[in-house]
Amino acid sequence: MKVHADRDRCVGSALCVLTEPAVFDQDDGGLVVVLSDEESGRVRDAIDLCPSQALRLAAE
Numbered sequence: 001m002k003v004h005a006d007r008d009r010c011v012g013s014a015l016c017v018l019t020e021p022a023v024f025d026q027d028d029g030g031l032v033v034v035l036s037d038e039e040s041g042r043v044r045d046a047i048d049l050c051p052s053q054a055l056r057l058a059a060e
């Protein structure tokens with residue numbers, strides 16, 4: 001599975017970074033950056049916590 005982040009939807013809340021910093025980071029503007037495709041329970045938690053539904057897991 002691949003971690004997808006829709007930066008047009010991201011509102012820079014940082015919840016994903018706080019939840020799984022090995023996979024998510026923020027750029028200088030505060031928007032999400034995906035660092036790796038590591039799939040963990042914390043990645044799924046981050047997807048659930050994102051207030052703008054900007055994150056998802058997909059086959060490609």
Ligand code: SF4
Nearest residue numbers: 010011013014016050
């Ligand atoms: S939790 Fe969602 S809105 Fe917040 S920084 Fe991550 S992707 Fe953006």
